[in-house]
């Protein structure tokens with residue numbers, strides 16, 4: 242087995258070193274991240290594993306606190322070369338005293354590290370202490386990869402930093418925002434490291450390839466989660482006896498219970514998505530839809546949104562139309578299956594031997610009403626869950642705030658009308674109440690799985706360019 246690559250992460254306090262490692266290793270719990278200076282006090286290792294094996298061992302280090310004084314001190318030491326001065330310092334007394342913190346950093350770097358990544362907060366001006374810091378690091382005679390962090394901020398001093406790095410003979414660099422990494426920056430980071438570490442090139446390229454595969458797998462898994470959740474909701478079917486349907490209170494209670502079950506399925510999908518992308522339960526909120534306010538769990542049944550969704554799909558006429566006495570129920574996002582659609586579809590479908598319709602017919606004769614989720618509910622749910630999956634794919638594991646999804650407002654690429662094929666693909670689930678997970682009547686698992694796989698392929702077209 243090849244030795245894992247060892248990379249020391251250095252840089253000033255609060256530049257985002259620990260955050261970078263959380264993002265690169267997808268470990269939300271690694272180390273301690275905070276705005277207080279000096280949160281990381283010791284060098285601490287964290288591994289990037291690929292297929293279970295350690296591919297890269299990162300060493301997180303504390304910040305260099307007093308680089309200007311340390312540089313002066315190093316300059317005062319007698320030695321033949323700069324690396325020799327650093328070694329002399331580490332052997333000497335000050336490494337235990339005034340510069341104990343700095344010694345930890347330099348030890349991590351001069352030890353068995355293959356290279357260092359210097360994390361830079363590009364919002365900071367290039368102060369003398371940062372120049373001293375970079376200079377000391379170059380004295381350690383290890384390849385250095387600057388990582389320019391916080392590049393999403395508007396008022397960064399990126400150009401000043403570029404200039405300073407060039408003057409320090411550091412020509413490679415990557416730009417990153419550990420909270421919201423650009424798709425592809427991780428790949429670029431390892432690719433660029435390969436140019437700094439020719440002896441490790443093959444290994445680094447293998448890591449890039451493996452990460453791309455993992456990203457693809459995660460995406461596919463996410464699509465399966467969304468597909469499965471949609472199947473659950475599409476398959477939902479609850480029968481209400483005629484006499485309860487006639488009782489307004491009972492009817493309302495029944496509708497609310499149905500909606501609660503839809504939300505339960507939605508929440509399960511959200512939790513499963515968080516798990517696919519290695520985030521914690523509760524890291525994302527079923528967020529607000531700005532125009533309307535309120536959490537989208539509730540918006541799933543917001544009549545205005547449903548109408549909007551229906552319009553985008555060209556279903557406008559279906560919403561609240563032709564539903565007669567149950568219009569108020571329909572506005573709650575539900576169809577009453579029996580009396581309403583029966584007349585329109587009986588002719589064709591019944592002669593085709595469509596079983597659910599026969600059941601509907603039976604229900605009608607015995608006066609049973611059935612609730613199913615309306616198409617716009619499925620559309621909204623698909624839209625929201627895809628939005629969440631896309632956002633999680635782009636989210637760094639250093640992010641501290643709760644993720645909020647603003648469905649369908651993420652620019653022109655919003656899936657919207659394109660989701661119609663998804664709705665069509667969901668049609669078979671409508672006739673399979675047994676496909677709803679937790680319904681206690683599971684049958685036809687292989688058919689459900691086949692639909693889930695087909696649907697996942699459709700959904701994956703709503704993701705945009707490949708992530709890596």
Ligand SMILES: Nc1nc2c(ncn2[C@@H]2O[C@H](COP(=O)(O)OP(=O)(O)O)[C@@H](O)[C@H]2O)c(=O)[nH]1
Nearest residue numbers: 254255256257258259260274275391418419420
């Ligand atoms: N918005 C944003 N915040 C960041 C970024 N990197 C780090 N932070 C925040 O900056 C603070 C310091 O980060 P930390 O990783 O503890 O820095 P360290 O001292 O270098 O390990 C934390 O509050 C992080 O959440 C970034 O790229 N963007």
Ligand SMILES: [Mg+2]
Nearest residue numbers: 258259280281
């Ligand atoms: Mg830290």
